[in-house]
Amino acid sequence: MKKRILQPLVMTLLLALGMIKPVVAESLSPATYRTxxxxxxxMSDGDWSGADRVLEELIDDLNPGLGLALSYQMQAQIALAQERMADAQxxxxxxxxxxxxxxxxxLNLSSHLAQIYLANQEGARQEEAGPQTKKAESLLSxxxxxxxxxxxxVPPSTFALLxxxxQLQQRYGESIPWLNKAINTQTALQKLPEENWLVMLASALYQTKSYNEAAQALGQLxxxxxxxxxxxLQRASMHQLLEQPQQQLAVLELGYAGGYLTQESSLIALAQLLIAQGVPxxxxxxxxxxxxxxDKKxxxxxxxxxxxxxxxxxQLGREDDDAANVLSQAAIKTNDPQLAFYAMQLAVRRSDCLAAEGFLNQAQELGLESNKKGDGLLLVGxxxxxxxxxxxxxxxxxxxxxVPGSAVAAQQWLAYLPE
Incomplete structure (x- = not known):
């Protein structure tokens, strides 16, 4: 896992550290600049050992100053290229x-060093906070x-890194202003915010129970x-926590209309909300x-x-006929006589006695309990x-x-019926 994290980090830092800037080069002695x-x-030829050897000799000869600082920077580049993170640090x-x-x-080097601290931190899991995390925080601050x-x-990415x-230290509330600063700075540069910044912001707002702001961040996502x-789904869940079912439904409807909801759980949640909000x-x-x-799309x-x-x-949409047919189909599929019994009750309610007879027969064939059988016979009768x-x-x-339990009522009905 650590290797997968280090490889993209190494490439990013190598590119970012770059070459000697002209304005810096003018402040160097000719001999130091040439070396x-x-x-x-x-380094461009991939001769890392040769470059390292020359640098070590130069570092030994230089007094503290710009030339020495640049030499250490290049030494870090060589260590990064060879994934010697401790040496680069x-x-x-x-x-x-x-x-x-x-x-x-x-500032640029501080940001890169902070990333190395995070990559080098001790612990079984890379995402856990450790002593290096606190060093990175202090350095960046x-x-x-x-x-x-x-x-x-200050680059937006530096705010986000802080x-x-x-967040690695679970100080979510303190991370929010820095994430907002990263996002706002990026926007001022006429660039879209990074996805992971918005994810982190939404997470921090959720952790601090700022559900309305979390919903806004998820809206951006x-x-x-x-x-x-x-x-x-997360955006809709924020409105659920805010007890805003209409907004929750609106989010899912918008996602569905755009073709972005495809998981069964998402679709069922949408259907349940429609029922709850009076659109059965x-x-x-x-x-x-x-x-x-x-097509099973x-x-x-x-x-x-x-x-x-x-x-x-x-049923809630007052379409008892359709409801009964669905229950009948479900009864066959699940071998559940109770579902067919429910279908029979709906047929009786709409006075469709012929359908009620059919559903009762189905329930009996599926093994309807004796007491339910008596109730069904009385209802259809x-x-x-x-x-x-x-x-x-x-x-x-x-x-x-x-049928035990139904005989008395059946006798009363029969006594009432004319011969």
Missing amino acids: LEQVQTA QSLENALGLGALPADQQ KAIATAESQTIA AICL TTLKPNNENYW ERAARLLQQWLADN LTVSDNEANMKLLATAW GCAFDSGDKNTARRYFQQALG
């Missing part, structure tokens, strides 16, 4: 300790303060990376569409829970009676006579 040029040539500390580099370069006191522009140090489904018909139509999606399994949810949506079909009613009441 440093010789080192750079060897020592060389950068030596370079910074001299205080001889221009202020903007001091001082470098930023010095740069700002001298009106030197925020990382604070859904704009920046709309294809990341988790950002839509739309929930039912969407669920039915997802369940019947032959939006995969929703036809399990018992989802089928029940669809039936509930149809009552439906037939209300519809004027006395013969069918008598037939069901007579069947109910043979």
Whole structure:
């Protein structure tokens, strides 16, 4: 894991440290400048040992000053190229300790050294805070303060790096101003904020229970990376914590309309919110569409829970016929007679006695419990009676006579029925 982290870091630092700037070169003696040029040539050719050897000789001969600081900087580059992070750290500390580099370069090296501290920190897990994290925090805090006191522009990434140090120590509240500073500085440069900065900001705001601001940060993330489904769900969850169900639904509807919600859990959450917010018909139509999606672009399994949810949506939308049919299908799929019984009850409620008979037969074939069987026979018989079909009613009441717990009610019905 450490190697995977170090490789991109090494390349970034090598590119950032770069060559000797012309304005710096003018302050060097001709002999020192020529020697440093010789080192750079060897480095460009990949002759790291040769470059290192020349630098060691130069460092031994130089007095503290700009030339020595640049030599240490190049020594750090060589160590980085060979992934000798501890040596690179020592060389950068030596370079910074001299205080001889221009202020903007001091800030730049401080940022790079802080990254090395984080990469070199001890511990089994790279993301955990350790002594090196505190060193990185202290270094960056001082470098930023010095740069700002001298009106030197601080790169947004440096603010973000300090925020990382604070978050590694679980000091989330303290990281928020630095992340905002990084994002605002980046915006002022007419650039989009980095995704991980917004992720860190949203996380810190959540940790400090600033849910409204967290929702705003996640809103920026859904704009920046709309294809990341988790950002839509996290944004919606912030409105849930704020007890703002309408805004929560609006976020999921927007994500769905853009084609960014594809996971079953996301789609079911959308359907449940539609039902809760009084739009069950739309929930039912969407669920039915997802369940019947032959291309499986939006995969929703036809399990018992989802089928029940669809039936509930149809029922709340006053579409009992559709709800009953869904329950019947679910009963067959799950071998659950209770679902067919529910379908029968819905059919009775809408006075569709023929459908009620069919659903009751289905429930019985699936093994309906005895007490439920008696209730079903009485309900279907009552439906037939209300519809004027006395013969069918008598037939069901007579069947109910043979079911314990229903005999008394069945006898009363039969006594009431004319011969």
